[in-house]
Amino acid sequence: MEEFTSGEVYQKEFDPQAYLEYFDLGSDSLGNEAVTFYLECFCKTFTPDFLKGDTLIDLGSGPCIYQFMSACESFENIIASDYLDQNLQEIEKWRKNEPGAFDWSSIGMYVCELEGKRAKWSEKEAKLRRAIQQVLKCDVTLQNPMAPLRLPPVDCVLSTECLESACKDQASYRAALSNVSSLLKPGGHLVLSGLAETTFLMVGSRKFSILFLTEKFQREALAENGFTIIQFKTQPRIDKMTMDLCDFAALYFIIAQKVKEA
Numbered sequence: 001m002e003e004f005t006s007g008e009v010y011q012k013e014f015d016p017q018a019y020l021e022y023f024d025l026g027s028d029s030l031g032n033e034a035v036t037f038y039l040e041c042f043c044k045t046f047t048p049d050f051l052k053g054d055t056l057i058d059l060g061s062g063p064c065i066y067q068f069m070s071a072c073e074s075f076e077n078i079i080a081s082d083y084l085d086q087n088l089q090e091i092e093k094w095r096k097n098e099p100g101a102f103d104w105s106s107i108g109m110y111v112c113e114l115e116g117k118r119a120k121w122s123e124k125e126a127k128l129r130r131a132i133q134q135v136l137k138c139d140v141t142l143q144n145p146m147a148p149l150r151l152p153p154v155d156c157v158l159s160t161e162c163l164e165s166a167c168k169d170q171a172s173y174r175a176a177l178s179n180v181s182s183l184l185k186p187g188g189h190l191v192l193s194g195l196a197e198t199t200f201l202m203v204g205s206r207k208f209s210i211l212f213l214t215e216k217f218q219r220e221a222l223a224e225n226g227f228t229i230i231q232f233k234t235q236p237r238i239d240k241m242t243m244d245l246c247d248f249a250a251l252y253f254i255i256a257q258k259v260k261e262a
């Protein structure tokens, strides 16, 4: 088992620029496999006929905005959040269209193509900049992950590769699900995606621990925390050439509904 990378290590050693190297769809990389899986799932999920609402909170956004490209079609108000100031700054840079912001256009055009609206990236980009209304500090290990703010409960919470990065063991993962549930309205949806059966992820030359998650454990933990699972999708790993960057065995995508308080 990898030694747990604590919040302090994240603060000092998580380099947003190194992480963003995973988001080059032109390269035949590890990020490519995961990102295209997530984007296809988001595209099918965030439609006005399926998951829609007023406000969506994304927990552990990293320096990224790709996860909102479909969500901005069915949620007007998106709150991005992360534990690290350096990641929040990177999102703000993109939101304000500042020099040096990461170029998301190839991923944006890919999403437009998935949604059947080729060449509409500039419109989506503007819509997405308007939809991301807040970029906030969060910590999923706190009972109120948005503390010291207390946000009104929302329709949807999204989180990708965050809980498995933030949690040391199964007990803290269960507790984090309870913390996350407190942000949702009754009947609201939790959309979780990430890396299954994984122990580490490299970001540049630094190794970050990932909590080893199985489908059985995630199903039990969600049920214990008052969620009903609507969809649990997994995709076994295709590319085995990049095991030195991350040892994930599969990707998962879950849609769950809050039916009880945790």
Ligand SMILES: C[S@@+](CC[C@H](N)C(=O)[O-])C[C@H]1O[C@@H](n2cnc3c(N)ncnc32)[C@H](O)[C@@H]1O
Pocket (backbone or CB within 6 Å): 007, 010, 014, 059, 060, 061, 062, 063, 064, 067, 082, 083, 084, 087, 138, 139, 140, 141, 159, 160, 161, 162, 165, 166, 201
């Ligand atoms: C592997 S990255 C995933 C980033 C992004 N969601 C994505 O899809 O690429 C894990 C993220 O979890 C964040 N994180 C780690 N511990 C956290 C905590 N206790 N609360 C919130 N976010 C945390 C990290 O800062 C990092 O941005």
